[in-house]
Amino acid sequence: MNTDDINLAYKLRHALNENLDALPASTTERLAAARALALSRKKADAASAAPFAKKDWRRSWFDVDALFSNVALGRLAVAVPLLALVVGLGGVYQYEQQQQIAELAELDAAVLADELPLTAYLDHGFNAYVESQQRRQ
Structure with a gap:
């Protein structure tokens, strides 16, 4: 990723975090469930790469x-x-x-x-x- 892509990602994250409190409860719950699912998949992938990361x-x-x-x-x-x-x-x-x-x-x-x-x-x-x-x- 070049610096323009990284800057755009930071701007998008900042804009989404500003309006986080205005989201409805159902959307927040769906986002929390999606995040938990993504983290569970990430941990499964990270477990197979862990022996190489510690090397x-x-x-x-x-x-x-x-x-x-x-x-x-x-x-x-x-x-x-x-x-x-x-x-x-x-x-x-x-x-x-x-x-x-x-x-x-x-x-x-x-x-x-x-x-x-x-x-x-x-x-x-x-x-x-x-x-x-x-x-x-």
Whole structure:
């Protein structure tokens, strides 16, 4: 709620309280019954939230009660998949790097094993051949 809404609520409450004495007895009784019903419903809702209201959330993570609370489990439910994602992406990156190194080593070994004259390495066609071999693998 913004400040305009809060100010309007205060003004309405003040206006209703000013004319409270002028209301008929039947209206006052109905309002009292409605208030009692609302309070009884509120107490039922408040009873289920009471254990969480008394909790001190400034405790450390090493507190057993705080560790198994809904907030801590919610944090773990977010942290564990994120950690798994980071570890998985790191593993994929390492695997791809190893594959690239192995391909380059194989190409270097093939080039060094061939008996080519040194002028073949200076030929542009040879460079195109090496690049096409890299793309195929």
